[in-house]
Amino acid sequence: MKIGVIGLGIIGGVWARHYQAADKLAGAWNRTPQPDFPQWKESPEAVASAADVVQIVVADPPAVRAVIERILPALGPGKVVVQSSTIDPQSSDEFRTLVKATGARYLEAPFTGSKPAAEQAQSVFYLGGEAELIAKLEPLLATVSATRFHIGDHKQAATLKLAMNLNLAVQMQALSESLVLARRAGISDDVFFGALGKNAGYSGLTKLKEPKLRAGDFSPQFSVKHMLKDVRLASRINGCEDFPVLDTVRDCLAAADRAGYADEDFAALIKLLG
Known part of the structure; x- marks a missing residue:
């Protein structure tokens, strides 16, 4: 074929x-x-x-x-x-x-x-x-x-993909906030990621995005605009209209889009935190 x-x-x-x-x-x-x-x-x-x-x-x-x-x-x-x-x-x-x-x-x-x-x-x-x-x-x-x-079936496959991307978007926002929290306390990235590597919160997303966050490299692996599109689609599915974390991360991605980061990697969420 x-x-x-x-x-x-x-x-x-x-x-x-x-x-x-x-x-x-x-x-x-x-x-x-x-x-x-x-x-x-x-x-x-x-x-x-x-x-x-x-x-x-x-x-x-x-x-x-x-x-x-x-x-x-x-x-x-x-x-x-x-x-x-x-x-x-x-x-x-x-x-x-x-x-x-x-x-x-x-x-x-x-x-x-x-x-x-x-x-x-x-x-x-x-x-x-x-x-x-x-x-x-x-x-x-x-x-x-x-x-x-x-x-x-086809609808279940489409839904699962949106569910997976919602999970990634939420993890990225949480990782960004926790890293900025540590940086503001004077904790080095080496110490932060070293500790996170031995923590239950460590994930495949952390492994993938750690080099980008350390280097401030926001070249796209998965862009802000595409993740924003996906969480918007998820928020329109019946029964998902009142998911509080979905609503929050959608607003964060929309803010990143408005700030001019649409074509950057969605790790650029961290740039909104200063």
């Missing part, structure tokens, strides 16, 4: 190069043209025509909708859409209906793991769909990922 990638951002571009190295890439397209990219096509329709599987990795539900509306005429029996953008469950339901109406199949496949994980083919997929389809796509998705969890 050959795959086409639509959306060549921080993650999609890395995945497409992995597919190309494995001789599995049939086409690639991005809204901002990258004509020198391997297997570049002039339109998303051309990617969908050339590929057995179309993987969508774009910013948000409106961007996914725009792509799907364009590629629908090129879909049909034998085609599969793997939707890997972070979206809400209601949008997932809408997109699945549109794709299935053509006779094509649909797999919700959001992921976790930022740019370093993608570069090492260590992404983790949360898959929502039929077990038979997941098994069929396993060898292809294994090209860019270390782990693939079958979560349940």
